[in-house]
Amino acid sequence: MKQIFIQTEPADLLGKAAQYKKDGYRMVQILCTRVPEGYELTYSFDKDYVMENLRVIVPLDGSVMSVTSQYWYAFVWENEIHDLFGLKVEFIAPEVDYGGKFFQLVKPMPWHELSNAKQPAAAVKVNLRPGMGVDATVKPAAAQPGTAAPKPAAPAAKPGEGGK
Amino acid sequence: MGKSTIIPFGPQHPVLPEPIHLDLELKDEKVVKAIPSIGYVHRGLEKLVEKRGFQEYVYVAERVCGICSFGHGWGYSKAVEGLMEIEIPKRAEYLRTIWHEISRLHSHLLWAGLGADALGFESLFMQCWRIRETILDIIEQTTGGRVIFSVCKVGGVRRDISDNDLKEIVKRIEKLKKEIDGIAAIFLNDETIHSRLKGVGVVSYDDIVALGAVGPTARASGVPQDYRLGDEGGAYKDLGFTPVLATEGDCFARAKVRLLELYQSIDIIKGCVENMPAGDIAVPVKGFPPAAEYFTRVEQPRGEAVYYVKGNKTKNLERFRLRTPTNANIAVLVKMLQGCDLADVPNIILTIDPCISCCER
Numbered sequence: 001m002k003q004i005f006i007q008t009e010p011a012d013l014l015g016k017a018a019q020y021k022k023d024g025y026r027m028v029q030i031l032c033t034r035v036p037e038g039y040e041l042t043y044s045f046d047k048d049y050v051m052e053n054l055r056v057i058v059p060l061d062g063s064v065m066s067v068t069s070q071y072w073y074a075f076v077w078e079n080e081i082h083d084l085f086g087l088k089v090e091f092i093a094p095e096v097d098y099g100g101k102f103f104q105l106v107k108p109m110p111w112h113e114l115s116n117a118k119q120p121a122a123a124v125k126v127n128l129r130p131g132m133g134v135d136a137t138v139k140p141a142a143a144q145p146g147t148a149a150p151k152p153a154a155p156a157a158k159p160g161e162g163g164k
Numbered sequence: 165m166g167k168s169t170i171i172p173f174g175p176q177h178p179v180l181p182e183p184i185h186l187d188l189e190l191k192d193e194k195v196v197k198a199i200p201s202i203g204y205v206h207r208g209l210e211k212l213v214e215k216r217g218f219q220e221y222v223y224v225a226e227r228v229c230g231i232c233s234f235g236h237g238w239g240y241s242k243a244v245e246g247l248m249e250i251e252i253p254k255r256a257e258y259l260r261t262i263w264h265e266i267s268r269l270h271s272h273l274l275w276a277g278l279g280a281d282a283l284g285f286e287s288l289f290m291q292c293w294r295i296r297e298t299i300l301d302i303i304e305q306t307t308g309g310r311v312i313f314s315v316c317k318v319g320g321v322r323r324d325i326s327d328n329d330l331k332e333i334v335k336r337i338e339k340l341k342k343e344i345d346g347i348a349a350i351f352l353n354d355e356t357i358h359s360r361l362k363g364v365g366v367v368s369y370d371d372i373v374a375l376g377a378v379g380p381t382a383r384a385s386g387v388p389q390d391y392r393l394g395d396e397g398g399a400y401k402d403l404g405f406t407p408v409l410a411t412e413g414d415c416f417a418r419a420k421v422r423l424l425e426l427y428q429s430i431d432i433i434k435g436c437v438e439n440m441p442a443g444d445i446a447v448p449v450k451g452f453p454p455a456a457e458y459f460t461r462v463e464q465p466r467g468e469a470v471y472y473v474k475g476n477k478t479k480n481l482e483r484f485r486l487r488t489p490t491n492a493n494i495a496v497l498v499k500m501l502q503g504c505d506l507a508d509v510p511n512i513i514l515t516i517d518p519c520i521s522c523c524e525r
Contacts, residue, residue: 001244002398003462011425026376028390029470029487044459044470049394051459073376073495077487095197096498103524104185111211153237 004052005042010064013043013056017067020045025052028069030077032085034114038062039087063088068096079103086112166307169507175204179510182520186513188447190506198501206524213473213484215253218244219318220452220479222351228486229522230311231274232464234267236277236522237344237521239462239471242397244318245482247458247473249387250449254441256320261399262436263321264462265429269337270299271465272422272429274495275517279356279419283360284515288350302333320446330437337430347425353461360414362503365512368413377496379467379489380421381516385413391463403435415508418515450485454480464489 007017020027025045033040038060044053046071056063066089067074078089083102086109100108175183183204190199209228213221225240226233238260245252247256277292298311306325315322325333351357368376372385382389384500390407392400408424410417453475460471468490469481474483500512 001458003458005457020235026373028376028468029485029492031485032473033474042472049391051461053459071376072374073492076491076494098199098201099511103206104201104208105203110208152511161180 002050004050006052006150008054008056010056010058010062012063013054014070015065016054017070020052021070021084023047025069027074029073030067032081034085034111039064039081039085040086041081043067049107057100059085062088063092066092068093072096076102079117083109084111085109156160167191173449177334177510179278179514181278181517182518184513184518184520184523186509187500188506188509189503193506194318194439194511195501195504195506196427198498200498201277202524205521209525210484210486213481215480216461217474217479218481221484222317223312223314225484225486226312226316227454228525229519231271231519232267232466232469232522233311234263234313234316235462235464235469235476237313238264238308238397239469239486240473240484241316241318241416241459243458243460243471243484244453245472246460247452247453247456247475248318248449250319250447252320252447253444253485255443256437256445257326257397258399258440259318259321259325259396259445262325262330262433263303264398265316265432265436266299266302267313268429268465269340269426270296270425271517272378273299275417275422275514276351278476279514280347281349282510283357285350285354285357288347291343293346296483297338298336298340302336305329305520306333317446318394319449319515321446322446324445327440334434334437339429341430344426345424348426351419352425357419358416358418360508360511361419362414362517363417364508365418365515366414367372367414367496367500369411371499372413375496375499377467378492379517380418380425381467381493382391382494383407384410384417384421386411387470391461391468395461396461397462399436400432400440403432405432415511415515417516422517436472452477453481457483461509464522466490466519466522467492469522484525487523488519488525490516490519493518494523 009152019113025047028046031042037057039058041056042053044051078099080099081087082089171188171291173186174180175185178342185201187199188195222237226237228236271294273296277289279287280328307315320351367385369386372382372387392405408421410421455477457474462469470487473481476482497516
């Protein structure tokens, strides 16, 4: 599959999206990646099964204009990017700007932090019953009055054991 | 016209197999506006790519969803193969196509059962799922699993299917055709189903184009949008492919397209078996993905899914992104619900065949 990436300034984004719409392209998706410079946004457009991607870098304290004026259905991805990454998307069509309530998440903006993919893969903290999981640690429970003392817990797996 | 009322619909609702919440703003019995919110099954699986080796992550990708699991494994593997410029053997492409179309049969039959149940046809629901059991048996026979296949890997597939088993599969799905005729006859001819689905949730061709819908939802409005037409992977190019279309754009048309796609998938599987190339099923994968990025797509049972991978010369990918068909169909769902009767909301939601686990990842 041919890969086409076109670097674009944030100020030119809306004009280019309008041109894609005029040329009969379908918007396929918006991808957001946290990069050291801020947010890397990729807007994908498809025509006849060939995809072109506009690439925009937005600084960490910056914002990006919504493309819902051209592709109304982009509100799904724009709301998602706002809720998961914390990037402010300006002027989403008012009827579909959910103001941070699209994704019901316990932790707000869970993907705002920069990826640490270049670090060696660490064991995943698994919050399961004591003794289970690749790096589960077990604290002996305090003995209750009138009950037998708890049995010693099984040792936790050493890093690199039992997990990928 | 009475005053407007907000009715919460979901996340737990009898017609919803997975949780999505909609705030339905009603005036009398008419929906004026639908506000969706998701995230109840958000697991952060895209983020997990940073902590799993690129070959291991196939298993995670498959677990994005239990219905289209094979397609996700295929899409991810295809993306990494594109990134690493790996060409897989032709036999692996054909085997992937067979499993993917078996997956489509399983998904559409599951949907048909859920649709029948929502319409009050409990016996039909049972029949649809009984037929689906044969498909699950084939999956078990060829992969060892019934839901998660785990046969796709970067570089090809893990298992081969012997020629005898392939012939056996063709015999079994041929028999299924007659059984599918039985359920299709009820769906397509029953008066009650007509009155519940015809003329409900209508979306025109132009609206589908304007709303970027994908899959059977788009094809039921006459839009020939099916990535199998442009897919360079799989066997679709060799076998030739024409998408199933309808023009009415209502709930009934969406049901009809899925039912007709069952026959199409059977024909594709037969075509793959008849033209199955001999040879290897995988190539060795050496090294780590380069510092580059790659987009690819797969036509899942619910429509086009987009897979993106970004490498950084380590064993972990830096980014994996999956835009699922339900994610693309939320906009059309929001539009379809505007102006419909409250009683039609479940049918409209069901006929886009939402997969919320996929949607949230």
